[in-house]
Every structure is written in C-alpha cells, then in structure tokens.
Amino acid sequence: ETGVTQTPRHLVMGMTNKKSLKCEQHLGHNAMYWYKQSAKKPLELMFVYNFKEQTENNSVPSRFSPECPNSSHLFLHLHTLQPEDSALYLCASSQEVAQGLNTGELFFGEGSRLTVL
Amino acid sequence: KNQVEQSPQSLIILEGKNCTLQCNYTVSPFSNLRWYKQDTGRGPVSLTIMTFSENTKSNGRYTATLDADTKQSSLHITASQLSDSASYICVVTNNNAGNMLTFGGGTRLMVKP
Numbered sequence: 001e002t003g004v005t006q007t008p009r010h011l012v013m014g015m016t017n018k019k020s021l022k023c024e025q026h027l028g029h030n031a032m033y034w035y036k037q038s039a040k041k042p043l044e045l046m047f048v049y050n051f052k053e054q055t056e057n058n059s060v061p062s063r064f065s066p067e068c069p070n071s072s073h074l075f076l077h078l079h080t081l082q083p084e085d086s087a088l089y090l091c092a093s094s095q096e097v098a099q100g101l102n103t104g105e106l107f108f109g110e111g112s113r114l115t116v117l
Numbered sequence: 118k119n120q121v122e123q124s125p126q127s128l129i130i131l132e133g134k135n136c137t138l139q140c141n142y143t144v145s146p147f148s149n150l151r152w153y154k155q156d157t158g159r160g161p162v163s164l165t166i167m168t169f170s171e172n173t174k175s176n177g178r179y180t181a182t183l184d185a186d187t188k189q190s191s192l193h194i195t196a197s198q199l200s201d202s203a204s205y206i207c208v209v210t211n212n213n214a215g216n217m218l219t220f221g222g223g224t225r226l227m228v229k230p
Binding site for chain 1 (some may be wrong): 121126153158159160161162163166206208218220221222223
C-alpha cells in the first residue's frame with residue numbers, strides 16, 4: 001500500500017468510447033503526475049499538477065484530458081483513443097514539485113492497464 | 118540531451134546468486150539518482166537515492182553505487198530471492214528549474230529457484 005490508489009485497474013475500450021481514470025492520494029502531497037508506461041520503453045511523463053495547477057503538459061494529444069479538482073484527486077479523461085494508446089497508466093504523487101534541487105520521491109499507484117480495441 | 122541507459126535489458130539468475138545492474142546517464146547538471154523496483158502489475162517503489170556526494174548506499178540486500186565522474190551507477194543484489202524478480206528502474210533528476218526526471222528503460226530481473 002503506497003497511499004496512491006488508482007481505479008480501474010483494468011480498462012478495455014473501443015476507439016469511440018469516453019472513459020476516465022481516477023487517482024487518489026492519501027499522503028498529503030501537493031504534486032500529482034500521470035505517466036504512461038509502454039512495453040520496453042521508459043516511463044513517459046504526461047502531466048504534472050502542483051497545488052492543483054497544471055505545471056506541465058508534455059506534448060500529450062488532446063484525446064487525453066487531465067483534471068485535478070484538488071490536491072488529493074487526479075483524473076485522466078479518455079476520448080477517441082487509438083490502439084497505440086494501449087499501455088499502463090501510472091499516477092504518482094510527491095511532496096511537491098520543487099524548483100532547483102529536488103530530492104523528492106515519487107509514490108506511484110498500481111496503475112491502470114488500458115487496452116484500446 | 119538528457120538520457121539514462123540501463124543494462125542489461127533483462128537478466129535471469131538462480132536464487133541465492135548475486136547480480137549487478139548498470140545505469141549510465143548523461144543528465145546534467147546532476148541532482149540525484151534513484152533506483153526503483155517495480156513488481157509485475159504494480160507501480161514502482163523507491164529503493165534508494167544517491168546524491169552527488171554519496172558513493173555507496175545499502176538497503177538490506179541492495180547496494181547502490183554512484184560514480185559522478187563517469188556518470189555511472191550500479192545496483193548490486195546479494196543472495197537473490199524469488200521476490201527480487203521485478204523491473205529495476207534508474208531515474209536521474211536534473212538539478213535545474215522544475216522537476217526534471219529522466220527515466221531509464223529498466224532491467225527486468227527474473228530469479229529462478
């Protein structure tokens with residue numbers, strides 16, 4: 001139990017569906033992240049939120065839409081995805097996104113395994 | 118370009134044996150380096166962090182080393198156990214404005230009985 005909970009753990013959707021991934025952290029952290037993990041590739045940062053404000057959008061297609069209503073919750077809304085979007089989507093949190101020297105540890109959820117048909 | 122390269126990509130060892138995983142990076146300026154362990158179907162969990170001034174740090178059967186001059190780190194696992202089977206990910210932080218993390222592709226370790 002890392003203190004970061006993701007739902008659903010598994011999701012299968014068609015290319016025309018609309019679905020959402022949910023992440024909740026119980027650690028009192030101020031920063032939350034979405035990462036994409038594809039087979040045999042390094043983790044790819046998608047979005048960063050610091051104190052509910054989006055601080056980074058790593059050139060992610062608009063079919064992925066994040067939402068951060070408060071520091072504890074993060075959503076990833078999915079719409080008209082492509083089969084190549086199939087991957088493990090990991091949510092993470094950290095104490096904060098510090099400027100300059102940052103030794104902050106990322107706490108990851110267990111991921112949402114997404115399959116796009 | 119900031120890059121983190123890990124080797125080998127995959128490794129199979131027998132239970133009880135030792136192994137060493139490698140991480141080479143080109144991230145600059147360097148802040149710190151973390152090793153994460155990711156069990157199958159789970160999220161990564163931090164094992165250890167190495168800062169610029171640290172050469173060696175142990176966490177149980179895991180020992181990490183850092184050579185900031187050659188920009189290399191290693192993770193040595195002693196007396197491996199079946200539960201060590203996982204992916205090990207090296208992550209380097211850029212000592213610059215913002216939370217710039219560069220992830221390695223990971224080493225997939227399988228420990229067989």
